[in-house]
Amino acid sequence: TDLSSEDCNLLQLSLDLIQSCPPxxxxxxxKAADVTGREAIDLAVPEIKKALQSRLLFLGRYELFKDHAIHKSATCVVMKAYDEHAEEDYREQFKKFADSSTNRITKDDFQSTLLTLGVTLDATLFDEKFAHWDADHSNTITEDEYIKFCKEQLDNNQRHEVVFKFMKNKDQFDREIDARKKNELDSKFVVGVNYKYDSTDEVFLSALNQANLGEYKFAVVMPCADRNLDTIFRSERAKFSSGVLPPEMIHALKGDDLKTFETYFADVMKSNPELWDKIQPKVFKKGRKYVVKTFLTTSIADSKGDPIEQPRSHSPLPYQ
Structure with a gap:
């Protein structure tokens, strides 16, 4: 709807106020709420909402969980965040996947799209689900249908969560990027990187200082995996489960690595085919072989006499 001259002036005054007022x-x-409890930022016109977000959110986009770090070490801190602009990414994804002549994704192409997004369905279940996702029954997916799919299936109709890994050292930051890029690791198994920021980005550095994170000059933004390794280990101990791994848990086999790996797990190969099927090397692009860093364990007693598992000697393995 076109705004009147008076409305335009009022909008500009509001924007100027938001940009100039104290945080x-x-x-x-x-956060001003109406009688039903709805906050002003959720009811505001897009221009006002974006202006408020630019003042309140990290990089004008992310609401950091600063008080609840997932992990912290001497050189990095990992924390969750809400991504308030996720829909913009979904729309960009749609443009990449859609047929430019129709601005739609065909049913066959959408099945391939799901694999790219890390969603695997058998043919029968895909047909059932597609009938729901294809709201206009055109046998294609429109942009609005794709956005709705992402919000329902990827975000469970909740605010979109991501994970920030803030780092102090450039070499650690470079490893995060290079490990994925050089090894062409599949995002179905290894957490990918949505965005990266470094010390050359003045806007990023300013945002760090405002968030009291000035000691960290580098960061990557990653999808928020449903479960991390610590959660899996603590809840399931001896069982295998699914999870998205950080790249440092993946080892690319080179030279005699395959022979060394198979020698170490020779007994498992013979006596436990089901276990071997889970840990054996996986072949990816260009015939490259990868393994999850896995160890045989032995049970020992801790200081309280309770049994705990620890890796056996891993000297014969091609990784530490």
Whole structure:
């Protein structure tokens, strides 16, 4: 709807106020609620909402869980965040997947798209689900249908969560990027990188200082995996489960590595085919072979006498 001259002036005055007021005032404006409890930022016109987000969110986009770090070490900190602009990414994805002549994704192409997104369905289940996703029954997926699919299936109709890994050292940052890029690791198994930021980005550095994270000059933004290794280990101990792994848990086999790996697990290969099927090397692009860093374990007693598992000597293995 076209705005009148008076409305345009009022909108501009509001934008100027939001940009110039102290952060505490911007936050108060955003969180002002009506009688039903709905906050102003959720009811505002797009221009006002974006202006408020630019003042309140990290990089104008992310709401960091700063008080609940997932992991912290001497050189990095990992924390979750809500990505308030995820829909923009979904729309960009749609443009990449859609047929440019029709601005739609065909049914066959959408099945391939699901694999790219890490969603695997058998043919029967895909047909059942597609009938729901294809709301206009055109046998294609429109942009709005794709956005709805992403919000339902990827976000469970919740705010989109991502994970930030903030790092102090450039070499650690470079390893995060290179491990994925050089080894062409599949995002179905290894957490990918949505965005990366470094010390050459003045906007990023300013946002770090405002968030009291100035000691970290590098960061990657990754999808929020449903479960991390620590969660899996603590809840399931001896059982195998699914999870998305960090790249440092993946080893690319080179030279005699395959022979060394198979020698180490020779007894498993003979006596436990089901286990071997889970841990044996997987072949990916260009015939490259990868393994998840896995160890045979032995049970020992801790200081309280309770049994715990620890890796046996891993000297014969091609990784540490």
């Amino acid at each position: 505490s005032v911007a936050e108060a404006l955003a």
